[in-house]
Amino acid sequence: MATLTKQRQKLGKYSGTPVALDGATLVANAMRQVRPDVVAAYPITPQTVITEAFSEFVANGEVDTEFIQTESEHAAMSACIGAAAAGARTQTATSGPGLALMFEVLYVASGSRLPIVMHLCARALSAPLNILCDHSDVMGIRDAGWVILLAESAQEAYDNAIQAVRIAEHPDVRLPVASVMDGFTTTHGVERSELLPNEAVAEFVGPYKAPYSLLDVAHPVTLGALDFHDYYFEHKRQQIEAMERAREVIRCVGREYGELTGRHYAALEPYRMEDAEVATLVIGSSAGTMRVVVDELRRSGVRAGMVKLRCFRPFPGKELAELLGGVHAVGIMDRSVSPGAANAPLFTEVSSALFQHGHAPLMRSYVYGLGGRTPGPAQFRQAYQDLLACDTLETQPAAPRYLGLRE
Amino acid sequence: MPIVLRELTQQQDGLAPGHGLCPGCSESVVVRQVLHALGKPAVVSLATGCLEVSTTRFPYTSWRTPLVHSAFENAATTIDGAEAAYRALVRSGKTQAQDITFVVFAGDGATYDIGLQWLSGALERGHHFIYVCLNNEGYMNTGIQRSGATMMGTWTTTTPIGKKSPGKLTWRKDMTGIVASHDIPFVAQASPHAWKDLMTKVQKADAVDGPAFLNVLSPCNRGWRYQAQDTIRLGQLAADTCLWPLYEIDHGTWKLDYKPHTKKPVTDWLQSQGRFSHLSRPENGPVVQEIQHKVDEEWERLQQRCRE
Amino acid sequence: MTLQTWKELLPGGPIADPGNSIAVETGTWGVTQPVVDFQKCVHCMICWVYCPDSSFLVQDGKLVGVDYDHCKGCGICVVECPKKCIAMKEGAKNLPLGS
Numbered sequence: 001m002a003t004l005t006k007q008r009q010k011l012g013k014y015s016g017t018p019v020a021l022d023g024a025t026l027v028a029n030a031m032r033q034v035r036p037d038v039v040a041a042y043p044i045t046p047q048t049v050i051t052e053a054f055s056e057f058v059a060n061g062e063v064d065t066e067f068i069q070t071e072s073e074h075a076a077m078s079a080c081i082g083a084a085a086a087g088a089r090t091q092t093a094t095s096g097p098g099l100a101l102m103f104e105v106l107y108v109a110s111g112s113r114l115p116i117v118m119h120l121c122a123r124a125l126s127a128p129l130n131i132l133c134d135h136s137d138v139m140g141i142r143d144a145g146w147v148i149l150l151a152e153s154a155q156e157a158y159d160n161a162i163q164a165v166r167i168a169e170h171p172d173v174r175l176p177v178a179s180v181m182d183g184f185t186t187t188h189g190v191e192r193s194e195l196l197p198n199e200a201v202a203e204f205v206g207p208y209k210a211p212y213s214l215l216d217v218a219h220p221v222t223l224g225a226l227d228f229h230d231y232y233f234e235h236k237r238q239q240i241e242a243m244e245r246a247r248e249v250i251r252c253v254g255r256e257y258g259e260l261t262g263r264h265y266a267a268l269e270p271y272r273m274e275d276a277e278v279a280t281l282v283i284g285s286s287a288g289t290m291r292v293v294v295d296e297l298r299r300s301g302v303r304a305g306m307v308k309l310r311c312f313r314p315f316p317g318k319e320l321a322e323l324l325g326g327v328h329a330v331g332i333m334d335r336s337v338s339p340g341a342a343n344a345p346l347f348t349e350v351s352s353a354l355f356q357h358g359h360a361p362l363m364r365s366y367v368y369g370l371g372g373r374t375p376g377p378a379q380f381r382q383a384y385q386d387l388l389a390c391d392t393l394e395t396q397p398a399a400p401r402y403l404g405l406r407e
Numbered sequence: 408m409p410i411v412l413r414e415l416t417q418q419q420d421g422l423a424p425g426h427g428l429c430p431g432c433s434e435s436v437v438v439r440q441v442l443h444a445l446g447k448p449a450v451v452s453l454a455t456g457c458l459e460v461s462t463t464r465f466p467y468t469s470w471r472t473p474l475v476h477s478a479f480e481n482a483a484t485t486i487d488g489a490e491a492a493y494r495a496l497v498r499s500g501k502t503q504a505q506d507i508t509f510v511v512f513a514g515d516g517a518t519y520d521i522g523l524q525w526l527s528g529a530l531e532r533g534h535h536f537i538y539v540c541l542n543n544e545g546y547m548n549t550g551i552q553r554s555g556a557t558m559m560g561t562w563t564t565t566t567p568i569g570k571k572s573p574g575k576l577t578w579r580k581d582m583t584g585i586v587a588s589h590d591i592p593f594v595a596q597a598s599p600h601a602w603k604d605l606m607t608k609v610q611k612a613d614a615v616d617g618p619a620f621l622n623v624l625s626p627c628n629r630g631w632r633y634q635a636q637d638t639i640r641l642g643q644l645a646a647d648t649c650l651w652p653l654y655e656i657d658h659g660t661w662k663l664d665y666k667p668h669t670k671k672p673v674t675d676w677l678q679s680q681g682r683f684s685h686l687s688r689p690e691n692g693p694v695v696q697e698i699q700h701k702v703d704e705e706w707e708r709l710q711q712r713c714r715e
Numbered sequence: 716m717t718l719q720t721w722k723e724l725l726p727g728g729p730i731a732d733p734g735n736s737i738a739v740e741t742g743t744w745g746v747t748q749p750v751v752d753f754q755k756c757v758h759c760m761i762c763w764v765y766c767p768d769s770s771f772l773v774q775d776g777k778l779v780g781v782d783y784d785h786c787k788g789c790g791i792c793v794v795e796c797p798k799k800c801i802a803m804k805e806g807a808k809n810l811p812l813g814s
Contacts, residue, residue, distance in 0.1 A: 082488025
């Protein structure tokens with residue numbers, strides 16, 4: 001059970017600085033403010049702005065970080081593992097194929113229980129080659145044992161970046177965290193956000209206390225030993241437990257962050273759900289568009305609502321079941337696919353969770369936005385129209401509806 | 408620091424016994440020699456391979472030094488990360504400066520092939536660490552498959568002898584040369600039979616400001632098919648046939664460390680191990696000739712570079 | 716060694732007991748193990764520097780014995796000893812020192 005950190009004086013008296021920055025630069029600032037000891041990264045579109053901006057901070061002495069310019073993303077994560085094992089606060093950033101290249105070592109990082117924070121600028125996986133946003137890269141690592149937080153906006157990406165450090169390093173958790181923002185939409189879109197003062201961030205994250213370190217030569221530790229069938233299962237079970245404990249930690253840290261900034265965070269963010277009869281579940285920047293559609297529908301008398309999913313791992317199944325309790329039909333918006341699967345990734349996750357909690361409203365699967373085809377309100381309005389017409393199980397088609405696909 | 412074995416025996420072995428390496432394996436001999444030569448705490452990174460799986464079989468570890476293993480190809484990068492962390496933490500006052508050295512032990516599989524990129528990147532970044540390649544000329548841990556270090560004509564489980572094949576068809580990578588072109592301050596070839604030479608090289612490697620690379624021949628009785636007791640003797644034979652010359656490149660200056668009194672023919676080498684037994688057949692004469700030719704060529708080139 | 720439950724293990728699988736492999740008695744692997752003739756031994760330490768299993772016991776610069784609990788019987792020491800005063804024997808650990 002996570003405990004709240006000691007009550008600290010509300011820093012409501014501080015003034016955050018309003019800035020107009022793209023999400024990537026804002027996140028690079030968060031990285032600067034959490035004062036990592038080591039950052040190891042390799043550039044890839046659309047993450048490049050983060051590495052470039054951070055390089056400038058290092059070059060100007062605005063942050064005292066060893067920035068390892070690796071020769072690939074796999075090498076970036078490998079260096080992070082070595083650094084974190086040596087007791088350093090360690091970060092990296094990547095996108096799409098870069099994340100895919102790191103796949104092997106992502107599992108090593110989480111299996112070794114290293115609190116590495118990675119800023120993931122969601123990008124489509126090749127082939128075909130595509131540099132724009134979708135969630136195929138994120139979904140590709142859902143089993144890797146990483147905590148996964150997703151942001152709607154630049155502000156959220158910044159806020160998540162700061163909270164990620166506390167979550168990862170918490171002694172009950174000690175798992176790496178992927179802090180995701182949408183490629184291009186959020187990384188490159190300039191938004192008005194609030195930058196916290198350096199001291200506020202430094203105090204919020206505190207220092208990193210590693211439970212052991214490779215540098216402690218007086219107490220040598222072997223990390224990364226070979227497990228056979230006699231131990232691997234137990235070590236994996238520990239990882240699962242840590243991810244379960246992360247739920248409470250994420251809640252606590254989100255509450256504490258809310259006390260600091262006025263922006264409260266949890267695993268889910270409901271919008272107009274109190275009396276909703278139809279709703280959608282959405283991740284990331286498209287939540288903004290969805291909110292516009294919900295407001296429109298409400299004005300025309302439809303009891304529409306929306307839930308934004310902020311935390312994908314650990315998946316908030318119970319909370320989601322409660323939120324969707326009174327809803328007649330819900331549309332699950334997937335920005336990735338899993339060819340041949342029973343359903344698209346988020347739909348699979350939700351239906352599995354709702355099934356376990358004994359409540360399943362009528363559900364429809366929607367796939368949108370692949371390869372950067374960002375949807376407009378018209379497409380999302382279509383989803384709600386379907387949901388309103390959705391009476392029984394029989395009217396639910398087996399296949400997802402592809403929003404914006406030329407058929 | 409003069410190397411006196413009796414003095415070295417006073418230090419506790421950095422590698423404890425009880426590991427699962429084959430009887431007569433040279434890898435632990437090399438590790439012991441390296442750690443004794445350093446004579447100070449080492450932070451070690453291992454690539455997946457015989458050494459790693461045999462010395463860190465949970466819940467047992469043979470290592471009395473801090474040790475990290477993350478994956479097969481990235482031992483160099485992992486230690487680079489630890490080394491960067493050390494500098495960052497010392498600079499920010501979060502940890503004390505210490506007289507420690509960052510060391511990698513990785514096989515030829517991890518070094519010549521799958522890990523080539525990772526090694527190259529770490530070398531290019533130029534921080535101080537010592538990379539020891541344990542070259543047993545094959546992917547021994549996974550069952551004696553060919554690697555980029557395997558010599559032409561060698562039997563391995565993926566270059567078996569068949570009606571259409573006399574073993575591996577390609578020569579072998581000049582990994583020491585590849586590393587040398589990264590312009591790092593110290594590169595050397597060594598062998599555990601020449602313990603004093605190996606240990607001296609370790610000390611030189613530790614003294615430089617930047618990366619150091621030691622390519623160490625590591626005879627493997629399982630993979631090479633010879634009797635375990637001959638492990639050290641084979642290192643001598645490799646040097647005497649000029650198949651594995653002992654040399655060093657110290658800040659760009661090439662120096663030969665051993666010249667055999669009488670250069671032995673490669674057939675001596677080929678006849679000493681079962682993995683070459685097919686080469687004694689008359690139809691494989693040309694392969695043997697090619698091997699001798701290649702060895703002679705490389706030996707000539709090496710001598711020339713050392714003379715310049 | 717009793718196998719620990721997942722709650723008892725250190726998270727992430729680090730081994731915090733350096734060199735604990737010493738508990739594994741690899742000395743049972745071989746049929747023969749070396750016996751040193753201390754009459755001829757000059758304490759050059761060559762056997763010590765070539766032993767893959769750290770099985771030569773040295774005290775104050777003198778070879779004092781063999782770690783029969785760990786020696787795998789590879790025989791490298793026999794080949795390399797410059798004085799040829801090491802021989803492989805069955806049941807070496809039960810022989811009086813120097814036989």
